[in-house]
Amino acid sequence: MATPWAGLLRLGSSLSLSCLALSALLLVRTADAAKNSEDVRCKCICPPYKDIPGHIYNRNISQKDCDCLHVVELMSVREPDIEAYCLRCECKYEERSSVTIKVTIIIYLSILGLLLLYMVYLTLVEPILKRRLFGHSQLIQSDDDVGDHQPFANAHDVLARSRSRANVLNKVEYAQQRWKLQVQEQRKSVFDRHVVLS
Amino acid sequence: MSEVLMSCFLFNIEDKSYNGGGIGSSTRMMDFLEEPIPGVGTYDDFNTIDWVREKSRDRDRHREITNKSKESTWALIHSVSDAFSGWLLMLLIGLLSGSLAGLIDISAHWMTDLKEGICTEGLWFNHEHCCWDSDQVTFEDKDKCPKWNSWSQLLISTEEGAFAYIVNYFMYVLWALLFAFLAVSLVKVFAPYACGSGIPEIKTILSGFIIRGYLGKWTLIIKTITLVLAVSSGLSLGKEGPLVHVACCCGNILCHCFNKYRKNEAKRREVLSAAAAAGVSVAFGAPIGGVLFSLEEVSYYFPLKTLWRSFFAALVAAFTLRSINPFGNSRLVLFYVEFHTPWHLFELVPFILLGIFGGLWGALFIRTNIAWCRKRKTTQLGKYPVIEVLVVTAITAILAFPNEYTRMSTSELISELFNDCGLLDSSKLCDYENHFNSSKGGDLPDRPAGAGVYSAMWQLALTLILKIVITIFTFGMKIPSGLFIPSMAVGAIAGRLLGVGMEQMAYYHHDWAIFNSWCSQGADCITPGLYAMVGAAACLGKWSDSNDCFLVVIMFELTGGLEYIVPLMAAAMTSKWVADALGREGIYDAHIRLNGYPFLEAKEEFAHKTLAMDVMKPRRNDPLLTVLTQDSMTVEDVETVISETTYSGFPVVVSRESQRLVGFVLRRDLIISIENARKKQDGVVSTSIIYFTEHSPPMPPYTPPTLKLRNILDLSPFTVTDLTPMEIVVDIFRKLGLRQCLVTHNGRLLGIITKKDVLKHIAQMANQDPDSILFN
Numbered sequence: 001m002a003t004p005w006a007g008l009l010r011l012g013s014s015l016s017l018s019c020l021a022l023s024a025l026l027l028v029r030t031a032d033a034a035k036n037s038e039d040v041r042c043k044c045i046c047p048p049y050k051d052i053p054g055h056i057y058n059r060n061i062s063q064k065d066c067d068c069l070h071v072v073e074l075m076s077v078r079e080p081d082i083e084a085y086c087l088r089c090e091c092k093y094e095e096r097s098s099v100t101i102k103v104t105i106i107i108y109l110s111i112l113g114l115l116l117l118y119m120v121y122l123t124l125v126e127p128i129l130k131r132r133l134f135g136h137s138q139l140i141q142s143d144d145d146v147g148d149h150q151p152f153a154n155a156h157d158v159l160a161r162s163r164s165r166a167n168v169l170n171k172v173e174y175a176q177q178r179w180k181l182q183v184q185e186q187r188k189s190v191f192d193r194h195v196v197l198s
Numbered sequence: 199m200s201e202v203l204m205s206c207f208l209f210n211i212e213d214k215s216y217n218g219g220g221i222g223s224s225t226r227m228m229d230f231l232e233e234p235i236p237g238v239g240t241y242d243d244f245n246t247i248d249w250v251r252e253k254s255r256d257r258d259r260h261r262e263i264t265n266k267s268k269e270s271t272w273a274l275i276h277s278v279s280d281a282f283s284g285w286l287l288m289l290l291i292g293l294l295s296g297s298l299a300g301l302i303d304i305s306a307h308w309m310t311d312l313k314e315g316i317c318t319e320g321l322w323f324n325h326e327h328c329c330w331d332s333d334q335v336t337f338e339d340k341d342k343c344p345k346w347n348s349w350s351q352l353l354i355s356t357e358e359g360a361f362a363y364i365v366n367y368f369m370y371v372l373w374a375l376l377f378a379f380l381a382v383s384l385v386k387v388f389a390p391y392a393c394g395s396g397i398p399e400i401k402t403i404l405s406g407f408i409i410r411g412y413l414g415k416w417t418l419i420i421k422t423i424t425l426v427l428a429v430s431s432g433l434s435l436g437k438e439g440p441l442v443h444v445a446c447c448c449g450n451i452l453c454h455c456f457n458k459y460r461k462n463e464a465k466r467r468e469v470l471s472a473a474a475a476a477g478v479s480v481a482f483g484a485p486i487g488g489v490l491f492s493l494e495e496v497s498y499y500f501p502l503k504t505l506w507r508s509f510f511a512a513l514v515a516a517f518t519l520r521s522i523n524p525f526g527n528s529r530l531v532l533f534y535v536e537f538h539t540p541w542h543l544f545e546l547v548p549f550i551l552l553g554i555f556g557g558l559w560g561a562l563f564i565r566t567n568i569a570w571c572r573k574r575k576t577t578q579l580g581k582y583p584v585i586e587v588l589v590v591t592a593i594t595a596i597l598a599f600p601n602e603y604t605r606m607s608t609s610e611l612i613s614e615l616f617n618d619c620g621l622l623d624s625s626k627l628c629d630y631e632n633h634f635n636s637s638k639g640g641d642l643p644d645r646p647a648g649a650g651v652y653s654a655m656w657q658l659a660l661t662l663i664l665k666i667v668i669t670i671f672t673f674g675m676k677i678p679s680g681l682f683i684p685s686m687a688v689g690a691i692a693g694r695l696l697g698v699g700m701e702q703m704a705y706y707h708h709d710w711a712i713f714n715s716w717c718s719q720g721a722d723c724i725t726p727g728l729y730a731m732v733g734a735a736a737c738l739g740k741w742s743d744s745n746d747c748f749l750v751v752i753m754f755e756l757t758g759g760l761e762y763i764v765p766l767m768a769a770a771m772t773s774k775w776v777a778d779a780l781g782r783e784g785i786y787d788a789h790i791r792l793n794g795y796p797f798l799e800a801k802e803e804f805a806h807k808t809l810a811m812d813v814m815k816p817r818r819n820d821p822l823l824t825v826l827t828q829d830s831m832t833v834e835d836v837e838t839v840i841s842e843t844t845y846s847g848f849p850v851v852v853s854r855e856s857q858r859l860v861g862f863v864l865r866r867d868l869i870i871s872i873e874n875a876r877k878k879q880d881g882v883v884s885t886s887i888i889y890f891t892e893h894s895p896p897m898p899p900y901t902p903p904t905l906k907l908r909n910i911l912d913l914s915p916f917t918v919t920d921l922t923p924m925e926i927v928v929d930i931f932r933k934l935g936l937r938q939c940l941v942t943h944n945g946r947l948l949g950i951i952t953k954k955d956v957l958k959h960i961a962q963m964a965n966q967d968p969d970s971i972l973f974n
Binding site: 045048055058060088095096097098100101108119122182183187191195196197 | 300301305320322323327330332333335336337338340380383384386387389390391393399410411416419420423426522523574575580583621622624676793794
């Protein structure tokens with residue numbers, strides 16, 4: 001009897017994932033389309049020629065107008081030299097998306113900031129709070145080896161995880177405790193015993 | 199099928215996967231009234247998976263779905279969606295890897311330039327983008343514009359003078375130290391598995407090892423964030439290796455959305471192979487090179503179906519990255535090469551010289567880096583990871599700032615070295631004297647070097663020495679670090695130096711025989727940019743024992759043409775042969791051996807004439823093999839055996855006298871089943887008999903009920919006889935991915951050979967330290 005529901009759930013999740021994928025693609029496309037008009041440029045590099053010094057020109061011009069005659073200031077160039085000067089210039093049309101850059105940097109810095117705050121909380125604030133709440137009777141966590149010293153305790157652990165927890169807060173607390181234990185194990189393997197990732 | 203679904207709703211989905219469900223064997227039909235216990239069929243951390251079991255489970259699952267699909271349209275849709283799920287997963291992996299790579303690239307560019315200054319109009323722009331639409335860039339100084347202010351300008355409002363230089367220097371070192379400190383603290387506090395390159399561990403995971411949490415979501419987040427910090431701090435490391443790790447994390451996390459991959463470790467490893475290909479594809483902009491990298495370097499088993507899927511994932515990732523457009527010119531990599539000048543046959547001699555240099559560099563680097571890592575592992579040095587990172591960063595930053603070629607980021611350095619100098623370039627490296635009158639700006643003849651080129655050569659030589667020395671100490675620190683870019687930089691610098699030397703020699707001595715016959719006066723004969731490219735390919739040489747076609751393919755995809763295939767291949771082959779002559783192992787294999795991972799090298803020949811009975815346990819003077827009997831042990835007996843020994847599995851025999859083999863049972867499954875039975879089943883006590891047969895043995899009345907554990911017994915363990923040559927045994931282990939193999943003599947069980955024993959034996963035969971194999 002579970003089959004139709006489970007199948008429905010799976011189909012639903014696959015569909016939602018496909019929708020997510022498509023929307024991500026669309027977002028990327030629209031980000032491209034909704035360009036800032038200032039995010040295009042025509043860059044012309046003109047090397048020195050005879051007595052005219054080299055120069056770089058950046059102009060906010062559409063692609064069809066991106067050539068030497070429209071972009072380069074030909075005031076200082078004499079009439080017969082214009083053609084030779086322009087032949088040496090190389091004009092390229094470039095686009096960018098400043099919105100993408102801004103959004104990316106903001107996302108990155110916010111994630112970094114959140115992680116730093118959480119790190120400060122974990123390393124500095126939490127021990128102080130714990131010490132205030134539990135006094136000086138600290139529970140020292142046992143240093144279990146990675147091995148199987150208490151095989152049946154581990155099994156108990158495995159089975160206990162299969163029961164669902166009713167209280168949400170309990171769940172969060174439990175998940176955080178388990179995560180901390182995992183990180184501690186990892187830290188021991190990597191930093192202390194140099195067993196993995198020397 | 200319904201039991202499997204019910205069991206997957208019984209527990210949470212975590213990134214430390216619990217593959218539920220029973221073993222796919224023919225006894226399932228008899229046991230369909232019994233629910234499979236959650237946790238049975240999963241593996242402990244730091245253990246090897248059983249490839250045969252996983253593959254047969256997947257085949258059973260597929261067979262059930264196909265059989266059921268004929269029953270109803272719903273089941274048909276289900277089977278279609280099951281087949282389609284693999285491709286959908288690849289699409290998602292490509293999208294996620296591409297987006298993360300775009301994030302990493304854009305942030306790394308911005309933060310690298312943050313060490314030097316800031317853009318006052320749009321704080322999020324790096325140096326290049328700040329001056330992007332500025333009208334005031336000059337031809338001589340392409341980087342100066344009023345919107346970009348260096349730190350000295352912001353702090354003491356002046357750009358010139360010794361004091362401004364000191365302020366810039368100080369701020370550079372300060373930012374570098376800050377970034378490195380943040381990186382190593384985040385790694386230490388949140389995800390210690392995020393350090394290093396990741397490729398040796400991924401290689402081991404793909405061969406069947408389990409490292410829980412290595413490809414989890416915290417590792418992904420921390421690796422992404424700290425990779426940007428590590429690259430921005432100016433250290434001599436790259437981001438290609440960590441990008442492979444990031445892509446594999448994405449693959450692992452996305453596997454949880456699909457039942458087919460979440461519960462089966464073998465199928466999951468196929469997905470991880472494809473994800474690794476996507477990772478290299480976004481790192482270099484080379485999808486084909488990525489697939490070849492996954493095939494040659496990282497994957498253990500690579501079926502043809504995976505080839506197609508990897509290619510698809512790599513293409514999607516490359517396309518996503520291109521859409522994000524991190525470099526503003528629709529290129530994926532910073533150093534895409536666009537020249538097409540021809541090369542000459544006599545130039546093969548300097549190319550082979552570059553290959554020899556690359557081989558020497560590879561051998562030297564592997565030896566010294568492994569020695570340093572071993573020192574870090576065994577002495578006091580390893581106790582101070584944070585201080586080590588800070589010291590190395592300080593040294594790198596202090597030595598790097600004065601020289602403009604070390605101050606710029608390594609990718610920029612490589613792209614400048616790959617660049618062929620034309621009329622439009624005004625950098626120091628392109629400061630040639632122009633003594634001609636032609637009006638075309640394309641192919642220029644060989645020109646004599648100006649003063650700028652000579653000073654650039656000196657600076658590049660110093661850069662080369664600095665990079666060679668500092669990379670040895672940087673790779674392996676407790677921050678994400680990759681190896682491709684620094685090696686390419688070393689090779690590119692050597693190549694460019696040689697190229698400019700050849701170019702000047704061709705100009706000043708154009709009457710020599712070799713130059714005369716191939717180079718006509720006034721033609722573009724030698725291209726130093728090509729030498730830089732060939733040098734970079736040569737120095738990438740020594741990753742593993744096998745041929746590294748993927749390097750040549752990556753370089754060819756970077757250059758966009760087949761013109762330079764012959765020089766690249768010549769240099770790569772030479773480099774590989776020289777490095778092989780000096781030392782057998784590649785850098786990743788050396789790290790695998792250093793860490794003692796149980797990685798059975800799939801390509802080496804085992805050429806000794808030992809037999810299975812020389813390797814099997816127990817040895818001659820050891821106690822007898824610990825076995826379980828099929829129906830005469832009590833629960834208490836079994837529990838005693840489990841707590842007294844640490845073996846990960848036990849053979850089951852008919853009786854201790856006959857020692858005839860019934861099957862093999864895993865320790866973890868036994869523990870979970872017994873614990874479950876004690877809780878759930880009525881009447882099971884310590885004196886209950888455990889039986890593995892089909893029917894309960896005849897019991898006298900008033901005895902406690904028996905416990906049937908046949909469903910966790912593997913009824914088809916692999917056996918060899920004691921006189922089987924070890925060549926064949928090693929081959930069986932490699933080809934089938936076994937974890938253990940039982941040894942029989944005249945039909946009776948004699949002993950057991952595990953993968954660890956095989957590895958120790960190989961190490962012993964190769965005169966290495968057999969005690970260095972740590973894990974099972």
